[in-house]
Amino acid sequence: MAYATFEIDGRRRVGVVERSDHAADRLVPLDGLVELGPSTTADVLADTRRLEDEAVGVDEVRLCPVVPNPGKIICIGLNYHEHVGETGRDLPTYPVMFTKFPSALIGPYEDIVAPPETTEIDYEAEMALVIGRPGRRIPREQAHEHILGYTVANDISMRDYQRKTHQWLQGKTWDRSTPIGPYLFTPQEVPDIADACIRTVLDGNVLQEALVSQLIFDIPHLIETISEFTTLLPGDVILTGTPGGVGMKRQPPIFLGDGDRITVEIEGLGSLTNTVRNERV
Structure with a gap:
């Protein structure tokens, strides 16, 4: 369903x-x-x-955003080997986490708002999951029982703001910047989600491509780890990380600007396509 x-x-x-x-x-x-x-x-x-x-x-x-007003949006960074490699960082031994606010979310075909303060708007294809059953200290063997479904997300990042501090919040949760959708698929609908291909396409060029199975920390591990310190509730959203190929690490870098149309697609979950539009201030 x-x-x-x-x-x-x-x-x-x-x-x-x-x-x-x-x-x-x-x-x-x-x-x-x-x-x-x-x-x-x-x-x-x-x-x-x-x-x-x-x-x-x-x-x-x-x-609309598939979950318009989640209580929590927890995002995972550095969760694909190729992405860790392109950043020059050591392989994490514990998931890197940050949050977004609901005001960052937009629908699957709505415009990504480009604020005038940034010049480095980057794309990040991600698979997101939504919690459907509350739980605290959930063992990985029971993690699947707490998943309502899966969807597609684009973790748009303002890299110049992300680099301002060691924390990433100020680069990750600008208003009306994060598309999510179009649909939420139950686990029964996509039983082989780990085998799905995730990719980003800009102007017909594939910029990111990987299998969900290439996650460093898989979905049960993420649910187990997050629920250790906070109760996961229905409607909470977890973004699971992006593959290699992000714009800031390309030579030359590729950043998004007014009029760019960016597509993120995941096999079995569909795709979202959004146009970047300069914010009117």
Whole structure:
């Protein structure tokens, strides 16, 4: 099963995705649900009545960030071998973590806002997961029981701001900078997610490409590690890291600017494409 958060006629809703190879996907609203998040556990989604007579085409709606208001957004850095190598850092023995704020999130096809203060806007293809069952000190053997689903994200980074301190926060969570979506796929829908290819494409050129299985710290390890120090709650989002090929490490560097269209795709989860637009201040 796949789900989406969408808006139509000024009203936000949650829909079950009915995919099609020959026409636009359909969204079947779930009665009374306004967005995926803390209140939409797997049980709630499974038990909520589908409003078949209110189904709409995905091309008739605005797709929101798949989880618009997560309680926590925890991001993992340096989690692919090639990316660690290109940064010249030692291989981490413990996951590198930072956070984002919900105000950073945008929908899968919305514009990435380029603030005037930065000149180094970088892309980072990432697979994200959403928690569907609360837990603290979750053993890796039980981690899969706490996953609501998987989706696609682009961890847009303002590198000049990221380098200002040893902490990365100020470079990672600018308003309206982080696309996530388009859909949330349950683990049952993508049982072989570790074999999926993740890539970034800019102007027809593949800039990043790897398999999810190449993560240094796999998904069960991340859930076990994070839940050791904080309770993971439904709707919490974890971004799992980006492969090698980021713009700041290319020669010459590739940074995004006004009008650039950047695509991140993951096999089995779909893709998001966003245009960079200068912020009007």
